[in-house]
Amino acid sequence: MIPVEVCRRVLAKAVSTGADYAEIFAENTLNHSIEMVGGKVDAINDNVIAGAGIRVYKGLRSVSATTVDTTEAGLLRCAAAAASALGEGKAEIEIVLNERLFGDIHPVRVVPSGVENRTKADILRSACCAAMEYSDKVRQVTGTFLDVDHNILIASTDGIYAQDRQIRTRLMVNAVAEINGETQTGACRPGRRMGLEMFDFIDPVKVGVHAARQAVTMAGAGYCPAGVMPVAIENGFGGVIFHEACGHSLEASSVAYGASQFAGKLGQTIANPKVTAIDDGTIPGAWGSINIDDEGTPAQRKVLIEKGVLKTYMIDKFNGRRMGMASTGSSRRQSYAFTPTSRMTNTYIAAGEDRNEDIIASIEYGLYAKEMGGGSVNPVTGEFNFAVNEGYMIRNGRICEPVRGASLVGKGSDVIQKIDMVGTDMDMGQGMCGSSSGSIPTNVGQPLIRVSSITVGGR
Amino acid sequence: MNFEDFKKAVIAAAEKLGVTEYELYYSGGEDVSASAFRGEINQFGSAVDGGVCLRCVHAGKLGYASTENLSAGEAESLVRRAMSNAETMESDEAAVFVPGGQTYEAHETADFALPEPSELVKTALEIQEMLRREDGAVTENSRSAAAAGTSTVAIFNSRGLDVSFTAKNAMIMAMPIVTDGTEMVNAYEVDRGDFSKLDREKVVKKSVENAKAKLGGGVPKTGAVPIVFSPDAMGAILATFASSFSSEMAQKGLSALAGKEGEVVAAPCVTLCDDPFYKDSPMPVPFDAEGSPAHKKNIIENGKLLTLLYNLQTAAKAGRETTGNAAKSGYASKIGVQPFTMYIVPGEFSEEELLRKAGEGVYINMVGGLHAGANPISGDFSLQSGGFLIEGGRKTAPVKSFTVAGNFFGLLKGITAVGANIELAEARGITNYASPSVLVEGLTVAGK
Structure with missing residues (x-):
């Protein structure tokens, strides 16, 4: 995108007032989405995001x-603005850039931006029609086919000159069902850091059926009772419990500022010994994977918690300075327009040894959260919430009737002590995680787990 | 190039490619911000952004394409992409562009000198120092910030419409973290508007007071009790369920209020209004995203649903006039329907009177997880909450880690009294939400 010579001159301008580090992040991204309502293509969104962000420390x-003008003159103006805001010193470092080729651990076979709209619309249609045809209780189906071609360039005074092309594809179906005047919704939203080859193993028909089945099940369900009880949370998107209750509080963006429930706790037991949690940006083709982070550090696999003991945080270069720790390849930003900070990639509770049937059988009265929705957390206090999209009551160790409208709330440091059974079948679910550096793709994951007691918000 | 030059390039490209009906929508701005931590400016930022969305008619259909790359080469590519996207469209959406020569309501907008970056730096540091001095419970990890900038929207179309609007904005923020030695809690407070009039004293005092009030919080008992929602909490709930009032959602079968115009949908004390020129709106644009004139209207009046919100598209489908509520969530998004500033019209009671009426219950001033724990289609919600117990008609001990659950349409009917104290709860730009405090019966709290 931007030649190495130009980067060198722009970085020289950026450090001209005494910065000890400067970085250019430039991007050219094509966001494309097709929306379908009632079986018809209702909207096509097609957007070029292009610009650059310059940071100095x-x-x-x-x-x-930041600037939308990525000509050399535009970049130099942007660098001069950053340099002058930093202060009055003079240049102290020399700029040496070496091109780095980190390779591609997420090869893409069918690049979505080269596939015509009709092909994508047909995939979307087969998913939406499958949802509509699932039952006469299904009243409406909406769907989105989304693909992103995110090209980034990072040049920094660490000597890095690197590029990455991050392609991802996602199919989302939402179904609305009505039974006796009660309306409920269901959803299924698989995504991969891949092209259209994703559909070699994800059947759009199954995606549609999944959304419709959930909507119909929930429309026929009664309200979830309120109270404190044991909860079994299923694998896949169920991993949102770790993401919210714990993950955000392990990001350097909170830890470096002492604004985390887990600040200063490295080496301490913070979770139940059954819990081992990992953040891994290197899983080939996974939704949250990257080759390099947005500061040019290669993606890593990090064990965050091992058998209950806190091993590491997720760290970016800038916050790492405050902590006296190196980057863990965790710097991410939605686009050049956001200031990057430490974020998650694919974050999951590793498989344990409890059998699924034993986990369910251990609960006399409680909730089986088959599918979770999103959630949020205050990293300072660790107070979190997340929604149960599909829940069932457990009585005498058996899964019984479906219940709707439940959410789970608690305090992260408390709930990870209470994860006292961990199953064997780890799976991941896809989400968009929102935080100060914007909305980024992340995977959450876990096997079936039991939380011995948690507040269930129902009626 | 700037939008004006890019516009000319698109006009030329459209002519070359034989596109005669089209519209360009631009939104962009400039923003400078400073945030302070431990007596230093830890982050300073200056951002320039802007993007353009083209809507054009091709092959009898409406196609969209957007870009941030405002260059001569991109203009033609933008038109080509929109044409290609039009070819795949299947909805029966007719292309309706607003002709030029519209009359827009004139309202005074805030005009003030934007602060110099050095002034933002000074202000952020000052708030930091004021936080430290305010109370011994405030920790060194508290943060503060100051920011200012301009935002512009502009619409140009092939029927002679050529309008633009620019607003200036500034804000200050205090984010204290306080501790009592055993527990750490946080709060934040923002003031927006003319930079010279922003109240540092108030954001510092109020944020520290709010944070300290949370220390030592317990968990309320599970059960159905009267709830008083603060303006912030009720405004956040309104924002979450606002799509129910959209004719677009209703026409797509995604709103429970479809077909309910003229019916009673709320308690008699509820009047819900939409006002583009609400006094604290950061972006009081006199036109909607299609260029139709914006105006104030009641959506619910004394409990009766008078109208949903419409744009040209949905109004044509319903055989009626637009309410001037065409909206975009970002420059690149499809034209939809949203309010400007939506609020419950204040009633006659002070918040103290609402608490007295509640007697025994819970006062909620924080609701979280609205993107997940609330379903705008069914109206069901179950939300993480924070606040205070109401005992003997007064706020007493702080409570947290509980949920409040119910159904939005039930909540509207369960409002038994409306406060006189309105505040802007969700300031998002063109679309905002405000509310007074309200007393609601019939919701369930899940705690211990």
Whole structure:
């Protein structure tokens, strides 16, 4: 995108007032989506995101500036603005850039931006029609076929000059069902850091049926009772419990500022010994995977918690300075317009040794959360919430009737002590995680787990 | 190039490619911000952004394409992409562009000198220092920030419409973290508007007071009790369920209010209004995203649903006039329907009177997880909450880690009294939500 020579001159301008680090992040992204309502293509969104963000640090101070003008003159102006905001010093470092080729651990076979609309619309249609035809209780179906071709370039005074092309594809179906005047919804939203080859193993018909089945089940369900009870949370998107209750509080963006429930706890037992949790940006083709992070550090696999003991945080270069720790390849930003910070990639509770049937059988009265929705957390206090999209009551160790409208709330440091059974069948679910550096794709995951007691928000 | 030059390039490209009906929508701005931590500016940022969305008629269909790359080469590519996208469209959406020569309501907008970056830096540091001095419970990890900038929207179309609107904005924020030695809690407070009039004292005092009030919180008992929602909490709930009032959602079968115009949908004390020129709106644009004039209207009046919100498209489908509520969630998004500033019209009671009426219950001033724990289609919600117990008609001990659950349409009917104290709860730009405090019966709290 931007030649190495130009980057060198722009970085030289950026450090001209005494910065000890400067970085250019440039991007050219094509976001494309097709929306379907009632079996017809209702909207096509096709957007080019193009611009650059320049950051300079001096010690623990940082300045960022963004521009949509990525000509050399535009970049130099942006660098000058950042440099002048930093202060009055003079250049202290020399710029040496080496091109780095990190390779591609997420090869893409069918690049979506080269596939015509009709092919994508047909995939979407087969998913939406399958949902509509599932039952006469299904009243409406909406769906989205989304593909992103995100091209990034990072040049920094660490000597890095690197590029990455991050392609991802996602199919989302939402179904609305009505039974006796009660309306409920169901959804299924698989995504991969892949092209259209994703559909070699994800059948659009199954995606549609999944959404419709959930909507119909929930429309026929009564309200979930309120109270404190044991909860079994299923694999896949169920992993959102770790993401919210714990993951965000392990990001350097909270830890470095002492604004985390887990700050200063490295080496301590913070979770139940059954819990081993991992953040792994290197899983080939996974939704949250990257080759390099948005500061040019290669993706890593990190064990965050091992048998209950806190092993590491997720760290970016800038917050790492405050913590005196190296980057873990966790710097991410939605686009050049956001200032990057430490974020998750694919984050999951590793498989344990409890059998699924034993987990269910252990609960006399409680909730089986088959599918979770999203959630949120306050990293300072660790208070979190997330929604149960599909739940069932458990009585005497058996899964009984479906219940709707439940959410789970609690405190992260408390709930990860209470994860006292961990199953064997780890699976992941896809989400978009929102935080200060924007909305980024992340996987959450876990096997079936038991939380011995948690507040269930029902009626 | 800037939008004006890019517009000319698109006009030329459209002519070359034989496109005669089209519209360009631009939104962009400039923003400078400073945030302070431990007596230093830890982050300073200056951002320039802007993007253009083209809608054009091709092959009898409406196609969209958008870009941030405002260059001569991109103009033609933009038109080609929109044409190609039009070919795949299947909805029966007719292309309706607003002709030029519209009359827009004139309202005074905030005009003030934007602060110099150095002034933002000074302000952020000052708030930091004020937080430290405010109370011994405030930790060194508290943060503060100041920001200012301009936002612009512009619409140009082939029927002679050529309008634009620019607003200036500034804000300050205090984010204290307080501790009592055993527990750490946080809060934040924002003030927006003319930079010279922003109240540092108030954001510091209020945020520290709010944070300290949360220390030592317990968990309320599970059960159905009267709830008083603060303006912030009720405004956040309104924002979450606002799509129910969209004719687009109704026409797609995604709103429970479809076909209910003229019916009673709320308690008699509820009047719900939409006002583009609400006094605290950060972006009081006099036109909607299609260029139709924006105006104030009641959506619910004394409990009766008078109208849903319409744009040209949905109004044509319903055989009626637009309410001037065409909206985009970002420059690139499809034209949809949203309110400007939606609010429950204040009633006659002070918040103290609402608490007295509640007697025994829960006061909720924080609801979380709205994107997940609330379903705008069914109206069901179960939300993480924070607040205070109401005992003997007064706020007493803080409570947290509980949920409040119910159904939005039930909530509207369960409002028994409306406060006189309105505040802007969700400031998002063109679309915002405000509310007074309200007393609601019939919701369930899940705690211990």
